[in-house]
Amino acid sequence: MSPEKAQAYWKENISMIIKLLVIWFVVSYGCGILFINELNNVEISGVKLGFWFAQQGAIYVFVALIFVYVKVMTGIDEKYGVHE
Amino acid sequence: MELQSLIYLFVGVSFAVYIGIALWAKAGSTKEFYVAGGGVHPVANGMATAADWMSAASFISLAGIISFKGSDGGAYLMGWTGGYVLLAMLLAPYLRKFGKFTVPDFVGDRYYSDVARTVAVVAVIFVSFTYVAGQMRGVGIVFSRFLQVDVNTGVLIGMGIVFFYSVLGGMKGITYTQVAQYVVMIFAYMIPAIFLSLQVTDTFLPQMGIFAQTTFAFNDGVRIIPEGTYLLHALDMAVSDLGFNDYTQPGSTWNTFMLTTALMLGTAGLPHVIVRFFTVPTVKDARVSAGWALVFIAIMYTTISSVAAFSRINLIKNLQNVEYKAFVAGELSHADGTPNNGNWFKTWEKGGLIAWTDRNGDGKIQYGTAKAFDGAKGKPKFDGTKTAEDGHRLALNGKPAAGESELAKGNGIANELYVDRDIMVLANPEIANLPNWVIAFIAAGGLAAALSTAAGLLLVIASSISHDLMGQVIYKDKETGKTTLNEKSELMYARLAAVAAICVAGYLGINPPGFVAQVVALAFGIAAAAFFPTIILGVFDKRMNKEGAIAGIIVGLTVTVGYAIYFIWGGGVPADYFMGIAPASFGTIGTILHLIVAFVVSRMTPEPPQHIQDLVENIRIPSGVGEAHDH
Numbered sequence: 001m002s003p004e005k006a007q008a009y010w011k012e013n014i015s016m017i018i019k020l021l022v023i024w025f026v027v028s029y030g031c032g033i034l035f036i037n038e039l040n041n042v043e044i045s046g047v048k049l050g051f052w053f054a055q056q057g058a059i060y061v062f063v064a065l066i067f068v069y070v071k072v073m074t075g076i077d078e079k080y081g082v083h084e
Numbered sequence: 085m086e087l088q089s090l091i092y093l094f095v096g097v098s099f100a101v102y103i104g105i106a107l108w109a110k111a112g113s114t115k116e117f118y119v120a121g122g123g124v125h126p127v128a129n130g131m132a133t134a135a136d137w138m139s140a141a142s143f144i145s146l147a148g149i150i151s152f153k154g155s156d157g158g159a160y161l162m163g164w165t166g167g168y169v170l171l172a173m174l175l176a177p178y179l180r181k182f183g184k185f186t187v188p189d190f191v192g193d194r195y196y197s198d199v200a201r202t203v204a205v206v207a208v209i210f211v212s213f214t215y216v217a218g219q220m221r222g223v224g225i226v227f228s229r230f231l232q233v234d235v236n237t238g239v240l241i242g243m244g245i246v247f248f249y250s251v252l253g254g255m256k257g258i259t260y261t262q263v264a265q266y267v268v269m270i271f272a273y274m275i276p277a278i279f280l281s282l283q284v285t286d287t288f289l290p291q292m293g294i295f296a297q298t299t300f301a302f303n304d305g306v307r308i309i310p311e312g313t314y315l316l317h318a319l320d321m322a323v324s325d326l327g328f329n330d331y332t333q334p335g336s337t338w339n340t341f342m343l344t345t346a347l348m349l350g351t352a353g354l355p356h357v358i359v360r361f362f363t364v365p366t367v368k369d370a371r372v373s374a375g376w377a378l379v380f381i382a383i384m385y386t387t388i389s390s391v392a393a394f395s396r397i398n399l400i401k402n403l404q405n406v407e408y409k410a411f412v413a414g415e416l417s418h419a420d421g422t423p424n425n426g427n428w429f430k431t432w433e434k435g436g437l438i439a440w441t442d443r444n445g446d447g448k449i450q451y452g453t454a455k456a457f458d459g460a461k462g463k464p465k466f467d468g469t470k471t472a473e474d475g476h477r478l479a480l481n482g483k484p485a486a487g488e489s490e491l492a493k494g495n496g497i498a499n500e501l502y503v504d505r506d507i508m509v510l511a512n513p514e515i516a517n518l519p520n521w522v523i524a525f526i527a528a529g530g531l532a533a534a535l536s537t538a539a540g541l542l543l544v545i546a547s548s549i550s551h552d553l554m555g556q557v558i559y560k561d562k563e564t565g566k567t568t569l570n571e572k573s574e575l576m577y578a579r580l581a582a583v584a585a586i587c588v589a590g591y592l593g594i595n596p597p598g599f600v601a602q603v604v605a606l607a608f609g610i611a612a613a614a615f616f617p618t619i620i621l622g623v624f625d626k627r628m629n630k631e632g633a634i635a636g637i638i639v640g641l642t643v644t645v646g647y648a649i650y651f652i653w654g655g656g657v658p659a660d661y662f663m664g665i666a667p668a669s670f671g672t673i674g675t676i677l678h679l680i681v682a683f684v685v686s687r688m689t690p691e692p693p694q695h696i697q698d699l700v701e702n703i704r705i706p707s708g709v710g711e712a713h714d715h
Contacts (some may be wrong), residue, residue: 005705009705014624016172017174020169020173032282033344036334045296045314046297047317048332051158054159054161055150058158058161059163059386062169063379069211070375074369077706081707082433084707
């Protein structure tokens with residue numbers, strides 16, 4: 001693999017990670033901590049939204065993020081021919 | 085069948101399964117011993133990681149902590165799961181591609197330095213031992229509470245079982261027993277949770293139970309909260325009537341932020357979790373496996389907040405204003421006719437996990453905010469096994485009758501109870517009158533949680549000693565840089581190290597240092613401040629050199645450990661906390677300082693040699709992964 005190609009592969013990987021970690025930050029630190037009071041004004045069946053994110057919702061998103069990462073990276077790996 | 089026989093049956097069968105797996109999975113080579121031969125299916129590895137990760141504390145204590153903390157307990161739930169996202173994207177795939185056996189392997193090779201390797205070994209051993217001490221204690225506690233044996237006997241039995249499958253089977257034995265332990269553990273957690281959810285909210289899935297309405301009216305001591313109130317509304321009403329903050333009301337944003345971060349970084353840096361990703365065949369498997377691990381963890385972790393809420397409501401509903409004598413004699417029932425049998429209160433009172441002092445002399449239990457007993461953490465000091473006139477255990481430090489202001493705060497209710505948080509999971513089935521086999525299952529589940537984590541930690545200690553210290557530092561050929569230790573003797577050293585580690589862990593379990601909780605928090609801080617940045621920089625910053633890495637590790641470790649020592653043992657008081665950060669959350673600061681120092685020092689010193697830069701290029705790309713190989 002040429003150095004340029006390796007660099008391009010790495011760049012795509014990093015930009016993917018950054019995008020997903022932004023979501024990771026928003027659902028946990030954002031919804032569950034920093035803006036929990038604002039979100040708590042929204043209530044579904046007695047459950048305040050901020051509270052739900054902090055105690056359940058963030059975890060579901062975490063799981064989804066990892067599987068999205070796996071799927072996207074598998075595609076990028078194949079695109080660059082570096083899959084196993 | 086009687087409860088005690090059921091417990092023996094469930095625990096006995098589960099132990100027989102673990103031993104059977106150990107015999108089947110005997111390790112024949114160092115590769116099998118350290119990384120299970122590198123051929124574990126990613127889903128199986130995910131399950132094993134979940135069991136490895138979820139300790140006795142997760143299983144026994146976490147729901148209780150959240151039950152009393154309310155909204156802020158989210159820090160633990162998010163922190164201990166969010167770390168897996170970091171693992172999956174920033175660590176696991178690259179470490180798998182690197183393809184050696186241990187975390188010190190990576191640190192030593194990437195930073196071409198035996199000093200770095202040795203520091204890493206010491207940190208690994210310290211982190212793992214502090215953690216394992218708590219686990220062995222957990223084993224002892226579960227044994228003593230459910231099997232009616234002495235705590236120390238319980239620890240010895242636990243040591244025997246772990247000895248069998250970790251010394252014989254190594255990582256291979258541990259991996260497959262952890263899969264079995266996960267299954268035991270998750271059923272043991274979910275079954276009572278589902279029962280509770282049905283009972284309190286008539287909803288099958290506990291995760292959905294918090295969205296439902298209560299199936300009963302109950303008197304919180306101040307007013308009657310009607311049937312059909314939304315669960316969290318009912319809880320908020322009840323706790324605020326009694327003078328607590330609302331259950332769903334968040335506290336300090338800053339503290340929650342720092343604690344969550346420390347737990348996330350610590351999770352991603354814990355050696356016994358990281359090594360699990362060396363056991364799968366490919367880089368892609370390492371990524372997927374982190375996802376599966378989190379799925380298996382999430383099944384339990386998304387249930388915890390519901391269990392916490394259900395048990396807090398149950399506590400108030402069952403205990404508020406009940407007459408002690410009639411309660412423990414089994415003479416009381418709820419408004420709807422279901423029995424409210426206080427037998428469990430007697431059982432756990434014996435163990436000192438719950439206590440009552442009749443401050444107002446009305447013969448009834450009151451539950452409210454203030455401490456009912458004088459002394460550290462409001463714990464009761466019992467007068468031996470003596471009982472007071474109502475038949476409850478006599479405590480010497482019960483507070484006198486409440487004054488005006490305390491009564492006003494609790495709308496007439498002054499607290500007379502001490503409740504240990506562990507009771508929320510352990511006694512839940514009894515409190516809710518669940519069938520005996522559910523209680524027996526909880527005993528087996530608690531043991532599975534403690535044993536699986538203990539075994540994973542012991543293996544990490546053993547491989548750090550035999551592989552990293554003996555193989556790569558002591559028996560290293562100075563000229564070739566290769567180890568002179570042959571496969572057979574390294575495997576023998578690994579087994580001996582495992583035996584030694586089990587003995588030390590057992591000793592710590594029998595003679596626990598009096599500060600296990602703080603030390604475990606410190607273990608997280610160290611994992612965060614020492615390992616997480618070193619590994620991340622090793623992969624993502626090609627320019628990072630040995631000078632930067634060593635300086636970073638030293639600063640991260642010193643700051644985190646120093647802060648903890650000063651505030652836990654050195655007489656520091658919370659008022660002096662740096663920016664209000666508790667020692668448990670200080671790993672976050674340690675990590676940040678580590679990153680800054682490592683960056684600055686590395687830019688002022690020569691860049692790493694070419695072969696190291698090539699190594700970094702190589703681990704960034706998935707293809708060409710070998711099986712986890714020997715040197």
